[in-house]
Amino acid sequence: IEPEAFRLAAANMVDYVIKYYCDVDKRQTFSDVKPGFMRALLPESPPDRPESWQEVFSDIERIVMDGMTHWQSPGFFSYYPSSASYPSMLADMLCSGVPCIGFSWASSPSCTELETVMMDWLGKAIGLPECFIHGGHGPGGGVIQGTASEATLVALIAARSKTIRRELSRDPNQRTHDIVGRMVAYTSQCSHSSVERAGLLSLVEVRRLPVKDDGALEGGVLKEAVLEDRKAGRIPMFVCVTIGTTSCCTFDDLEGIGKTCETEDIWCHVDAAYAGAALVCPEFRFICKGIERATSFNFNPHKWLMVQFDCSAMWVRDSTDLINSAEVNPLYLRHNTESATIDYRHWQIPLGRRFRSLKLWFVLRMVGVEGLRSHIRRGVREAKHLEELVRCDERFEVLFPVILGLVCIKLKRPGSSLEDENDLNERLYDKIHEDRRIFIVPATLNGVYFIRICTGSTHCSIEQVNKCWQVITEMAGEL
Numbered sequence: 164i165e166p167e168a169f170r171l172a173a174a175n176m177v178d179y180v181i182k183y184y185c186d187v188d189k190r191q192t193f194s195d196v197k198p199g200f201m202r203a204l205l206p207e208s209p210p211d212r213p214e215s216w217q218e219v220f221s222d223i224e225r226i227v228m229d230g231m232t233h234w235q236s237p238g239f240f241s242y243y244p245s246s247a248s249y250p251s252m253l254a255d256m257l258c259s260g261v262p263c264i265g266f267s268w269a270s271s272p273s274c275t276e277l278e279t280v281m282m283d284w285l286g287k288a289i290g291l292p293e294c295f296i297h298g299g300h301g302p303g304g305g306v307i308q309g310t311a312s313e314a315t316l317v318a319l320i321a322a323r324s325k326t327i328r329r330e331l332s333r334d335p336n337q338r339t340h341d342i343v344g345r346m347v348a349y350t351s352q353c354s355h356s357s358v359e360r361a362g363l364l365s366l367v368e369v370r371r372l373p374v375k376d377d378g379a380l381e382g383g384v385l386k387e388a389v390l391e392d393r394k395a396g397r398i399p400m401f402v403c404v405t406i407g408t409t410s411c412c413t414f415d416d417l418e419g420i421g422k423t424c425e426t427e428d429i430w431c432h433v434d435a436a437y438a439g440a441a442l443v444c445p446e447f448r449f450i451c452k453g454i455e456r457a458t459s460f461n462f463n464p465h466k467w468l469m470v471q472f473d474c475s476a477m478w479v480r481d482s483t484d485l486i487n488s489a490e491v492n493p494l495y496l497r498h499n500t501e502s503a504t505i506d507y508r509h510w511q512i513p514l515g516r517r518f519r520s521l522k523l524w525f526v527l528r529m530v531g532v533e534g535l536r537s538h539i540r541r542g543v544r545e546a547k548h549l550e551e552l553v554r555c556d557e558r559f560e561v562l563f564p565v566i567l568g569l570v571c572i573k574l575k576r577p578g579s580s581l582e583d584e585n586d587l588n589e590r591l592y593d594k595i596h597e598d599r600r601i602f603i604v605p606a607t608l609n610g611v612y613f614i615r616i617c618t619g620s621t622h623c624s625i626e627q628v629n630k631c632w633q634v635i636t637e638m639a640g641e642l
């Protein structure tokens with residue numbers, strides 16, 4: 164494709180994306196396609212001869228769009244949002260348009276340097292303690308991972324290495340795999356499945372500790388588990404604290420857990436994948452009380468901070484812990500400025516990495532921190548509005564305090580068993596899902612089934628929340 168043809172095609176594409184956003188409310192949020200639909204629409208083999216851009220372009224709508232779940236649709240109240248903004252898209256265009264693989268400082272100095280400064284900017288914007296800010300000298304600092312799952316895995320692997328080194332310094336005759344076999348990591352039963360997965364991948368046992376009906380892990384529960392394991396000769400070495408659990412947006416007792424981690428020499432990782440974005444607003448920083456005790460902290464700007472996937476921001480108190488856990492140094496990756504620079508390849512699992520900090524740079528500059536605060540506050544207002552609507556309808560109950568953009572509700576059936584009430588709510592969920600006007604997902608806690616509605620997505624508004632509530636009440640009325 165020649166430059167002029169690219170210019171025309173790119174203009175088509177930009178127009179298409181703009182139109183998509185203008186008309187996304189007309190699309191059905193959740194698709195009706197059946198598994199395997201795509202194979203019937205595509206040839207069995209790739210074309211031998213090049214096809215024209217127009218042929219490819221016309222197939223986007225015909226082949227792809229029917230099978231999309233429209234995360235940017237105003238009817239999307241599912242999971243947690245996936246951000247989108249034009250500044251972030253512009254940065255992605257530049258990232259793809261001028262590609263580089265910035266695994267080391269030398270492989271593309273701007274890629275590393277912008278990321279270091281942007282992680283400082285973002286860290287300051289969310290009020291992180293000074294120990295996480297690089298400031299040009301470290302040892303604390305930030306790195307952009309692809310996902311929160313990777314951040315948890317990187318933290319757990321670093322904690323594992325640190326623990327092995329510590330144990331070997333106490334008794335060099337121990338075997339590494341015996342040490343790993345005695346290690347225990349902790350998290351709550353409400354934490355994201357990625358924590359359990361990090362344990363499976365790193366061969367460290369993860370104990371999922373119980374929570375009460377408020378969905379939060381208490382410091383005392385952790386302490387008891389740690390003491391019990393120490394007594395049994397095991398090695399407590401990692402805790403993943405969740406600030407904003409996936410199912411109910413509750414907040415673990417970071418302050419209490421952090422104290423135990425300090426006294427017991429345990430790595431305290433904070434997974435604030437969704438809720439971390441709200442820290443741009445000073446009034447929500449109370450959810451992270453005790454953050455100065457954390458060893459590492461992570462949140463996903465790509466969830467709620469107007470940055471497109473993938474951008475998962477991770478900070479560590481001491482980056483040497485990451486570097487020491489998986490350092491390999493073949494000659495072809497070395498460069499003569501290593502001692503004075505960051506090589507992010509040591510801070511992550513893959514070698515290759517995209518120039519993702521461009522997205523943060525563009526969004527932070529073109530939206531501004533005040534603009535981001537307005538965006539978060541808008542999502543919270545929408546959730547509070549929905550909470551109010553639900554509380555005015557005595558058939559329903561709101562299950563957890565609505566602090567950020569998640570509202571968890573269920574239909575009540577006084578006098579009936581938990582099973583019957585769960586069954587009623589499952590039927591309500593099925594009806595809402597089949598209706599297709601809105602897309603939400605259910606969750607459970609301690610055996611209670613409920614429906615979770617997440618506001619704050621790109622095109623959400625009070626009007627859309629009213630429409631969402633209308634669908635829910637209409638479906639409830641039909642039960």
Ligand code: PLP
Pocket residue numbers: 242243309310311312313355357405407408409434435436437463475
């Ligand atoms: N942690 C929490 C609390 C989450 O809510 C999620 C996803 O919603 C994740 C981790 C996983 O995020 P990622 O897809 O970035 O790995």
